[in-house]
Amino acid sequence: INNCLFTDLSGENAYSAPVAAYGIKQGESGLAVIIRQGAALASITADRSTGTSGCNKIGTVFNLTPVYTRTAGGKIIRSISGSSFGEGREEKLSMCFRFVKGSGADYSGIASVCREQLLRDEVLSTKTVETSDYLPFNLTVIGAARKKMFNFGPMKKMEEFTTFEQAQDMLVRMKSKGINNINLRYKGALSGGLNQSDISEAGLMRSLGGKSGYNELGDYMAAQKMNLYLDINLLSSRKKVLFNESKSASTLAGEKAVCKADNEFYPFALNAAFINNLRRISGLDSTVLKALTEFRNSAFSGFCFNDAGTTLYSDYSANFCNREDAAEKISEQIRTLAMNRKIMVDTGNFNAVKNADVIVNMPLETSVKASASYRPVPFIQLIMHGIADYSGKPVNLSSGSDLNGLSADDLENNKNIKIMMLKYIEYGACPCYEWCYKELEEGTDAVDTFYYEDWLAAAVKYYSEANETLQDLRNSRMVSHSMVAQGVYCTEYEGNTLIYVNYTDKDYAVDKAGGFTVKANDFIRIN
Numbered sequence: 001i002n003n004c005l006f007t008d009l010s011g012e013n014a015y016s017a018p019v020a021a022y023g024i025k026q027g028e029s030g031l032a033v034i035i036r037q038g039a040a041l042a043s044i045t046a047d048r049s050t051g052t053s054g055c056n057k058i059g060t061v062f063n064l065t066p067v068y069t070r071t072a073g074g075k076i077i078r079s080i081s082g083s084s085f086g087e088g089r090e091e092k093l094s095m096c097f098r099f100v101k102g103s104g105a106d107y108s109g110i111a112s113v114c115r116e117q118l119l120r121d122e123v124l125s126t127k128t129v130e131t132s133d134y135l136p137f138n139l140t141v142i143g144a145a146r147k148k149m150f151n152f153g154p155m156k157k158m159e160e161f162t163t164f165e166q167a168q169d170m171l172v173r174m175k176s177k178g179i180n181n182i183n184l185r186y187k188g189a190l191s192g193g194l195n196q197s198d199i200s201e202a203g204l205m206r207s208l209g210g211k212s213g214y215n216e217l218g219d220y221m222a223a224q225k226m227n228l229y230l231d232i233n234l235l236s237s238r239k240k241v242l243f244n245e246s247k248s249a250s251t252l253a254g255e256k257a258v259c260k261a262d263n264e265f266y267p268f269a270l271n272a273a274f275i276n277n278l279r280r281i282s283g284l285d286s287t288v289l290k291a292l293t294e295f296r297n298s299a300f301s302g303f304c305f306n307d308a309g310t311t312l313y314s315d316y317s318a319n320f321c322n323r324e325d326a327a328e329k330i331s332e333q334i335r336t337l338a339m340n341r342k343i344m345v346d347t348g349n350f351n352a353v354k355n356a357d358v359i360v361n362m363p364l365e366t367s368v369k370a371s372a373s374y375r376p377v378p379f380i381q382l383i384m385h386g387i388a389d390y391s392g393k394p395v396n397l398s399s400g401s402d403l404n405g406l407s408a409d410d411l412e413n414n415k416n417i418k419i420m421m422l423k424y425i426e427y428g429a430c431p432c433y434e435w436c437y438k439e440l441e442e443g444t445d446a447v448d449t450f451y452y453e454d455w456l457a458a459a460v461k462y463y464s465e466a467n468e469t470l471q472d473l474r475n476s477r478m479v480s481h482s483m484v485a486q487g488v489y490c491t492e493y494e495g496n497t498l499i500y501v502n503y504t505d506k507d508y509a510v511d512k513a514g515g516f517t518v519k520a521n522d523f524i525r526i527n
Helices: 107-120 164-176 210-223 281-295 323-337 379-384 408-413 415-426 452-473
Strands: 005-008 014-016 021-026 029-037 042-047 057-062 067-072 075-080 094-101 137-142 144-148 156-160 182-187 227-232 258-262 273-278 302-305 342-346 358-360 432-435 478-485 488-493 497-502 508-510 516-518 522-526
Touching (some): 021 057, 029 107, 137 164, 137 358, 164 452, 408 415, 415 452, 415 497, 432 452, 497 508
Parallel strands (some): 005 042, 227 302, 302 342, 342 358
Antiparallel strands (some): 067 075
């Protein structure tokens, strides 16, 4: 359930790849490869110099005839698709090979030619980010979620964590502190809360303020030139009764197709993960029509496509649809829902990002654990910067952020949180948080992971620094990125603007442009 797979040659380790592109270099020569047709059927295989050849290898494998093997009752059962890609149809596979030399033979140069080709193939939009006087602050708020009524027993209730009125109060406070450009993603605003009901039936929750409260929030944000995005699951539904056999997608083995989404709000919501049915691809048209009818008079900037930005699947129900056709169909329906509205996409698989204004949860780390062999580089960011605003994982949910016993006053000095903020600066990403209005751990002095009051002061300080550094670069191309020393990185933008980030505990002196120093655990911009 991903856009494209990246795997080692053993086939044992597979990771999601948002963009179907890769590269390899040797000395002063390099090669960039973009999978133009058949990307959704492809796996990118890579292997560092192991075995007898002693060569680094990378290549593409296309899964034209899907096969699913499972064990049941002590027997191995193999299901084989009754049709193959291209069978009886004029479907094609194609890849574009671009050769680079000299200074362009690195990941920055490879990303540059990938960007050029993706624009040429109309996978990405030629539009650029709309400039403004302030850098966007990408904020996700939690509306409502289902949770247990008691610590024991099966009884459940829906609890409100941020009403529409409270969200507006939150925005008023943020604006008073100098945050004047906010993209607000509202999660858990529809029937079912965080685990949303079927989008074709879901409506704005009355307990949060209903349609009138949501429209009031939308009108306020429009007057402040801010953007309100309604978070929706387009492809999946938790409703098991109404989401019946005639609506559900099927796997190759004839079972209902499901997807699993981690719930970052656990344990404050019921489940650690939501496991929901996937919709038949053939049913997307009617579903989107119902959603358009339901929300046609609602005052918000656009939709945030949650599962549609992360999930891609074949549908083996009566109207068979392979992954390649599904990718095009999902992209088409996103464009329909976004007509005369803005688009926000979660994660940002490239089949879903054309014309996107904002991408949240864009990967900033490697899927493979960082080591001497693997380190993260802003490959996707080198492609996307200037085309859309983007953020990584919310700062308050960053991996390794140990909040145990931490007070709100100490947030800006927390090492792990500081590293995440520096990563955002290095990658040209907009500040991003996920908050709720309700205090979750009442009666304690320690920082609450989601309670906005605990995070606001540190976020305002961080935003001020990020805005001063990145605001006027939003629609500029990121042209290169490099490690200048262990733990020190440089990102260059067109116009010869350089941003140095130092993750070490010692100041770093740069003998360039007259000489300057990048302070420990800090950054500096050089024009």
